[in-house]
Amino acid sequence: RDPKLRRVMLKEWVAIESDSVQPVPHFRQELSRMMAVAADTLQRLGAHVASVDMGSQQLPDGQSLPIPPVILAELGNDPTKATVCFYGHLDVQPADRADGWLTDPYMLTEVDGKLYGRGATDNKGPVLAWINAVSAFRALEQDLPVNVKFIIEGMEEAGSVALEELMEKEKDRFFSGVDCVVISDNLWISKRKPAVTYGTRGNSYFTVEVKCRDQDFHSGTFGGILHEPMADLVALLGSLVDPSGHILVPGIYDEVAPLTEEEVNTYKAIDLDLEEYRNSSQVATFLFDTKEEILMHLWRYPSLSIHGIEGAFDEPGAKTVIPGRVIGKFSIRLVPHMNVSVVEKQVTQHLEDVFSKRNSSNKMVVSMALGLHPWIANINNTQYIAAKRAIRTVFGTDPDMIRDGSTIPITKMFQDIVHKSVVMIPLGAVDDGEHSQNEKINRWNYIEGTKLFAAFFFEMAQLH
Amino acid sequence: RDPKLRRVMLKEWVAIESDSVQPVPHFRQELSRMMAVAADTLQRLGAHVASVDMGSQQLPDGQSLPIPPVILAELGNDPTKATVCFYGHLDVQPADRADGWLTDPYMLTEVDGKLYGRGATDNKGPVLAWINAVSAFRALEQDLPVNVKFIIEGMEEAGSVALEELMEKEKDRFFSGVDCVVISDNLWISKRKPAVTYGTRGNSYFTVEVKCRDQDFHSGTFGGILHEPMADLVALLGSLVDPSGHILVPGIYDEVAPLTEEEVNTYKAIDLDLEEYRNSSQVATFLFDTKEEILMHLWRYPSLSIHGIEGAFDEPGAKTVIPGRVIGKFSIRLVPHMNVSVVEKQVTQHLEDVFSKRNSSNKMVVSMALGLHPWIANINNTQYIAAKRAIRTVFGTDPDMIRDGSTIPITKMFQDIVHKSVVMIPLGAVDDGEHSQNEKINRWNYIEGTKLFAAFFFEMAQLH
Structure with a gap:
């Protein structure tokens, strides 16, 4: 067993107060520490890691604050393998216990199989799930079935400051040879059924x-x-x-786009409890009465x-x-x-x-x-077939094929600047409470998500 | 000649910085001084003067500031004569030379027959014109043809704080026996032609x-x-x-109210230069093209x-x-x-x-x-006939019979609380710039206005 490898714990990462929203030196120092810890973790995995200096940010009040570095990491460059690039972020939304947190937001706390902590689901958990999947191959002394790249930033919650320029610069360097980009920065539409996201408005x-x-x-x-x-x-x-x-x-x-019968079937298959949705959104009556109509009017x-x-x-x-x-x-x-x-x-x-x-x-x-522009992927593309197969392997079910009614700028950036196909594979459940008090990721989602990413590597390799 | 009588100069009154809008001790002291000076002036005229303590005002920031006293004064109580009550205010809007005043706002300055100074037209000039009219009878050792009452406040620009309560208390005391109330706190609609106001929306x-x-x-x-x-x-x-x-x-x-031919004729007679009105209001096109339509849609x-x-x-x-x-x-x-x-x-x-x-x-x-509620007076009432006759005597013309498109709360208070008929007899010209920089009253308006009030006393007496 490689002595450099050690289990990285979500608890350690959640403990770092990497809040990018509140522009105060303490949080920026924590952000730098967060990125350094992540870079170190990737280095121990054997990745080639570059921490790109992003300069500093001038605030409206005249204050200047450092922007945390962006990590560009590569593991493997076998030209016969597929190359999968994972995007994630390690900064978090503000969290103050006084706002209604039942536990210390920076102390990952397990209650009934739920891991409560700021960043647990958005986005530290999914980033670590990906790293742990890679790490598993190293621990088992197996070759990774794919080449893996990582782009990890620390300013997503503050609008991905300066990221676009970096993508522009790296599109023919770091991103060359990338077959697809995986983003795991949204949620399922259900509490139990996994999803793959293929479009945003x-x-x-x-x-x-x-x-x-x-x-x-x-x-x-x-x-x-x-x-x-x-x-x-x-x-x-x-x-x-x-x-x-x-x-x-x-x-x-x-x-x-005209509605096809095939598309209608994807909405029918989706796991959405309308009554629960109505209650959780505190809306007495929607414009539409059926699950299918509601989803179509939010997405298509x-x-x-x-x-x-x-x-x-x-x-x-x-x-x-x-x-x-x-x-x-x-x-x-x-x-x-x-x-x-x-x-x-x-x-x-x-x-x-x-x-x-x-x-x-x-x-x-x-x-x-x-x-x-709206974004939509062809769900018959390799990475979607791979994701579906991997989900079937790990969860024993087909995923909800979902879209997002909002615009996710990072998706658009990969599409418009880097010209890479994107697949969004969320790990967290619909009730994870990203951005709100008592954010959590279920232990089950976190563990199964790690397996899912490992299975995804195999499927991508097989389809390559 | 009564040695107690001395000519009161508008210049002296304008020099008192009686700003009721800015809640700072300096201006409140100036307001108290203003009310004391006015009370003294009325006493020298031989009036019975009460300075009613109005208590103090609690500001949102916790500060407490004194409210200047309200002057209730009476001159003459001959039961065979008509009793005319004059309402006026001696507080002013803020004025700062740096805001674009060409002269010191608290130093009355004559340029081309125009007397520039804060409060010159709103409302110190008209109050003094009324006092000077009364004073003229004393100087000539003539009996006043009417009994005169004064209600003079120092908080009009700040919303007439606490005045309503005072009116309520005095409606059957100070105001009993009053035949009509005269207010001179608005402007003509023209630069040269006098007006009488008989309605507000x-x-x-x-x-x-x-x-x-x-x-x-x-x-x-x-x-x-x-x-x-x-x-x-x-x-x-x-x-x-x-x-x-x-x-x-x-x-x-x-x-x-249905439009009568008589009413239409009052609009036709009004002196309004549409081109000038359009320019001064910076409106390219109004909804209506004729003077009559514009006045009717603003007033009736x-x-x-x-x-x-x-x-x-x-x-x-x-x-x-x-x-x-x-x-x-x-x-x-x-x-x-x-x-x-x-x-x-x-x-x-x-x-x-x-x-x-x-x-x-x-x-x-x-x-x-x-x-x-809207306010409208019957223009065939005594005080309107008296005002028209007085204007004809002094200016040699019939007045513009005008209304105000806004609500003037003080008019409503006299109507609803004290139940007295009101006539508004403005003295200032349309371009006097009340509330704005370089407020002025024309020397001509001020002098003729004084004569107008004296003539009004005679006409009221004759019609009684």
């Missing part, structure tokens, strides 16, 4: 400004003789979506949400103001095969049509503040 | 809350399956008024303004939130003979109708946060 975020003049008016002195910007804006926002959630922008559904149909208005009266109390200039904000979650620039044109044209019918003397300006 | 301020749950949602995780509160609210607010400013609440116009027709939304995303930037609970705010300016409680019922019914058609599972609550 995109997002196009719009602002629509209506302006009469820069200053506000008094509603006593001017009410009755103005084209009031708020009346225009409310009419514009009111023209976007009907009470059933159907988007009213002409043409918006034209490019939405676009949705439009109105977020709010900037420039109007937004405080408690009663102010008699006529806002002179207001900015409405809404966004459309995009699905395959909607195109960001087409959506931008359709929305702009629609708002211009509605506005021109009002004969208002105000000025309207529509802009798209953000345009993120 | 009321206001009913509504909140409409739409709630799914207390917490917000993430638009990625929940967008597409919810009855979103913002979509409901935008539809509710969008149902209130059409692009031409017409209120869509059924029945809302039912009680609006109701208007509905949407003020804003509480609980939605209101900051700069792009936040992908689905607000869980939002409160829309709007108000209707009321005109004779609209009734606050009828309007409350109509608006509530309308919103309930619109909401129920949406079949939303959210909860909606409508409430009227504020209900202020």
Whole structure:
């Protein structure tokens, strides 16, 4: 047995207060320590490890804080084997016992088979599961069936600061030869049934400004003789979506992928207890009554949400103001095969049509503040077949094939910058409470997840 | 000549920094000094003066500041004469030379016949004009043709703190025997033509809350399956008024006083330069093209303004939130003979109708946060006839008979608490800039205004 190998415990990693959200020196020191500990662990595994200096971060208050290094590690470079790259992060959300934690968030505590601690499921547990899977081959003195690369960052919860630049720089170096990227930074949709994630929605975020003049008016002195910007804006926002959630922008559904019977079957197979979902989300009634409709409207149909208005009266109390200039904000979650620039044109044209019918003397300006493409993988690709097979081996069941209604920026980065296929293989259960108090990972999920990754290596090798 | 009489100069009063808005001891001391100086002036005139202690004011920060006394003064109590009560205030808005004053705001400075200084027109000038009118009779050793009462406060710009309670207490004492109340705390609508104000609009301020749950949602995780509160609210607010400013609440116009030819003629006679009005308000295009329509929609027709939304995303930037609970705010300016409680019922019914058609599972609550009745005087009442005759005598013209689109709380207090008829006789020109930098009163307005009040005494006496 290699003396350098020792069992790395999730407890040790959770004990490091690697909070990237609170910009104070203590946490940044802990983050550096976290990355150093991880680099050391990978070195002991025999990996070639580079800790990439990411420089420092200038905060709005003038303070400058170091960005923890990103770890790029490689284990094996046999050109006959498949190369699998694992992305993970070791920073965590803030956690304060006073916020309602029943145990010390930085002291991994097992209760009834649940391992409570900040970062247990997001994302220290899954990173260690991957490392432990690799480590198992070393401990058994077996050859790894695949080449493995690791990209591990420490700023994910703070927006993956500077990561995009690093990916750009490394796309033809570190990432060359990578066959697929595995991310394990989301959750199952169930408590017991594993899942594979193959898509996320995109997002196009719009602002629509209506302006009469820069200053506000008094509603006593001017009410009755103005084209009031708020009346225009409310009419514009009111023209976007009907009470059933159907988007009213002409043409918006034209490019939405047609629904196939095969796809419908994937929704039917998914383990979702609607009653439990309703209770946990504290929503009395959803727009739809069936599991299939709900999943489809979260994942494969676009949705439009109105977020709010900037420039109007937004405080408690009663102010008699006529806002002179207001900015409405809404966004459309995009699905395959909607195109960001087409959506931008359709929305702009629609708002211009509605506005021109009002004969208002105000000025309207529509802009798209953000345009993120939807992501969808071909679930017949190698890494999906491998993941499914591995899940069948370890869990004895087919996975829920799920998507995420939100945009996961890291997925998009691998797709758009590095041009690699991504598979998301979550390990944690739906009730793990990532980002909230009493975050946990089930001992069962953690152990079975480690087995799953090892099985995934075998399946990838076999399919290569 | 009575040796106690001396000419009181506007300059002396403007020099007192009686700012009631900034809650700092210096200004409160200046306010006390201001009220003492005024009480002394009235005493020298021979008035019976009571300085009513108003106690102190607890500020949100825990600080306690004295409220300046209110002056109740009486001059003459001949039961055969009419009794005229003058309301005025001697506190001022803040003024800082650095904000763009061309002269020291507390040093009355004459330039081209204009007397610049904080409080010159709002309201120290008009109070002194009234005192000087009374004083003129004393100087000429003539009997005052009317009994005169004064109520002078020092907290008007800060919301007339504690004044309502005093009025309640004094309604059958100090105010008994008063035939009419004169207020001179607004402006003409013109630069050269005097005006009499005979009405103000009321206001009913509504909140409409739409709630799914207390917490917000993430638009990625929940967008597409919810009855979103913002979509409901935008539809509710969008149902209130059409692009031409017409209120869509059924029945809302039912009680609006019919327009008579006589009334139309009063608008025709009013001196308003539309081009100048458009420029000074920086509004390119109003809803209406003619002077008459604009005045009627500001004064004699109701208007509905949407003020804003509480609980939605209101900051700069792009936040992908689905607000869980939002409160829309709007108000209707009321005109004779609209009734606050009828309007409350109509608006509530309308919103309930619109909401129920949406079949939303959210909860909606409508409430009227504020209900202020419109005020209108009968312009055939004695004090109006007297004011018109006095204006004809002094200015050689009929006044603009004007209203105010806003609610003037003090007018309402005299009407609702003391039950006295009010006439508003402004002295200042439309461009006096009350509340803004370089406030002024024209020397001509100040002098002619003094004559106007003296003439008003004669006319009131004659009509009694």
